[in-house]
Amino acid sequence: QRGVFEAGWYSKPVIVSDFKQLHWAVKSGFNGAFFEPENAGDLASKILELYRNKELCEMQGRNNNQMTLENHTMNKCNEKVVSMFKNIIDEGN
Numbered sequence: 001q002r003g004v005f006e007a008g009w010y011s012k013p014v015i016v017s018d019f020k021q022l023h024w025a026v027k028s029g030f031n032g033a034f035f036e037p038e039n040a041g042d043l044a045s046k047i048l049e050l051y052r053n054k055e056l057c058e059m060q061g062r063n064n065n066q067m068t069l070e071n072h073t074m075n076k077c078n079e080k081v082v083s084m085f086k087n088i089i090d091e092g093n
Helices: 002-009 040-052 054-071 074-093
Strands: 015-016 032-035
Touching: 002 015, 002 054, 015 040, 032 040, 032 054, 040 054
Parallel strands: 015 032
Antiparallel strands: none
């Protein structure tokens, strides 16, 4: 998942293996695409799609940057940690 966010910092789209653990970070057609695991042909077709369509590539890159900024800035991560601690404390009372 880290690679998805790192690409997002640089406004790049991503193409990742279709694993359910990545579905929250990658929205197919929005900020990237999934390819069938162990299917080089499927990966190649996804790469070619972005290579041949500069507008799509740039749009998905912008969207990946947007998702990265919404979910992975220091302030956002700090908010999540504080919220988690508050929930733990509230459960203990």
